[in-house]
Amino acid sequence: MMFKHFSESLSALALLALASTAHAGEVTVSGAWLRAVPPVSPTMAGYFELNNDSDSAVTLNGASADFAGMAMLHGTETKADGQRSMTHVDAVTLKPGESVTFAPGGKHLMLMKLSTVPPSGEVRDICLTFTDHDDLCVPFQVRHNDPNR
Amino acid sequence: MQLLARFLTLCWFVGLAACEPAPPDLPVNDRLGGDFTLTDQDGRPWGLGDARGRVVILFFGYTHCPDICPATLARVAQVQRHLREQGAAGAVQPVFITFDPQRDTAQHLKAYLPWFKADIIGLTGSDADIRAVAQRYGVVFLKSGAADRYDFTHSDFIYLLDAQGRVRKLYPADFNIDEVVNDVQTLL
Numbered sequence: 001m002m003f004k005h006f007s008e009s010l011s012a013l014a015l016l017a018l019a020s021t022a023h024a025g026e027v028t029v030s031g032a033w034l035r036a037v038p039p040v041s042p043t044m045a046g047y048f049e050l051n052n053d054s055d056s057a058v059t060l061n062g063a064s065a066d067f068a069g070m071a072m073l074h075g076t077e078t079k080a081d082g083q084r085s086m087t088h089v090d091a092v093t094l095k096p097g098e099s100v101t102f103a104p105g106g107k108h109l110m111l112m113k114l115s116t117v118p119p120s121g122e123v124r125d126i127c128l129t130f131t132d133h134d135d136l137c138v139p140f141q142v143r144h145n146d147p148n149r
Numbered sequence: 150m151q152l153l154a155r156f157l158t159l160c161w162f163v164g165l166a167a168c169e170p171a172p173p174d175l176p177v178n179d180r181l182g183g184d185f186t187l188t189d190q191d192g193r194p195w196g197l198g199d200a201r202g203r204v205v206i207l208f209f210g211y212t213h214c215p216d217i218c219p220a221t222l223a224r225v226a227q228v229q230r231h232l233r234e235q236g237a238a239g240a241v242q243p244v245f246i247t248f249d250p251q252r253d254t255a256q257h258l259k260a261y262l263p264w265f266k267a268d269i270i271g272l273t274g275s276d277a278d279i280r281a282v283a284q285r286y287g288v289v290f291l292k293s294g295a296a297d298r299y300d301f302t303h304s305d306f307i308y309l310l311d312a313q314g315r316v317r318k319l320y321p322a323d324f325n326i327d328e329v330v331n332d333v334q335t336l337l
Contacts, residue, residue: 035223038262039264041219083289085291105217
């Protein structure tokens with residue numbers, strides 16, 4: 001009898017643990033794409049949405065790709081008079097439940113020192129790197145146009 | 150009342166499109182613009198006067214810019230594709246002027262621009278000549294960064310010039326393609 005109660009309690013605890021694991025989500029990347037550029041282009045820009053559905057903060061601090069000698073997080077800022085400038089973004093921290101969108105005219109991933117310029121239609125893996133999370137390596141599709149417009 | 154009835158009857162017979170008011174003329178902006186000559190992607194002098202009789206879509210940028218500039222070039226190419234479908238592409242000349250003559254040589258522009266399939270004239274020149282043209286069009290640009298890795302802070306308007314080379318309208322870099330196509334049609 002006592003063993004039965006103990007066994008039931010263990011099962012309940014296991015279920016509870018399972019439920020909490022299922023509730024805590026993950027850090028995910030969606031809508032990842034690269035803008036198609038001419039083969040002689042020295043740079044490419046990448047765009048994506050990063051969602052933090054986990055229960056702890058994460059800090060994105062860079063990226064890497066096997067076809068780019070250098071990758072940086074950049075921001076495009078627009079001043080009141082319409083002038084635009086590019087700035088280096090050191091890191092982006094997302095609290096649990098937060099998301100950030102890298103989109104044309106705003107934050108973007110800048111790939112430099114390209115060994116090859118993948119053409120439109122190709123899909124290339126790019127790894128996003130974090131200070132407090134494993135790398136997230138996701139496929140970026142090379143496209144002519146913003147899929148969100 | 151009788152006149153209105155006759156007008157409506159006329160519309161019915163002629164077709165409603167014929168009775169829509171004509172689009173308003175785009176005003177001439179005489180504070181900006183003017184003729185200039187720079188060096189095209191073949192290394193030859195190219196002046197705005199060479200495009201007389203054609204509508205010009207003029208814009209500034211640099212090819213090392215990964216975000217806004219290729220997107221603007223792609224949008225201009227889309228405008229050209231729409232106009233080509235309407236049989237009007239030959240009447241329009243896209244012109245791209247670089248801020249970055251150090252890296253955007255005539256040779257580099259010649260390799261870079263044909264990919265957009267929009268018959269874009271690419272212009273480069275000396276820093277001083279480019280700055281003088283930019284000033285005429287109210288374009289501001291500022292170089293920043295290291296000697297081997299630099300960028301530009303810049304204004305990124307797109308200019309619609311009529312067949313006499315006069316500025317008729319300015320658009321933001323993320324302009325509406327149909328709007329530009331329609332505006333071009335009013336100038337042909």
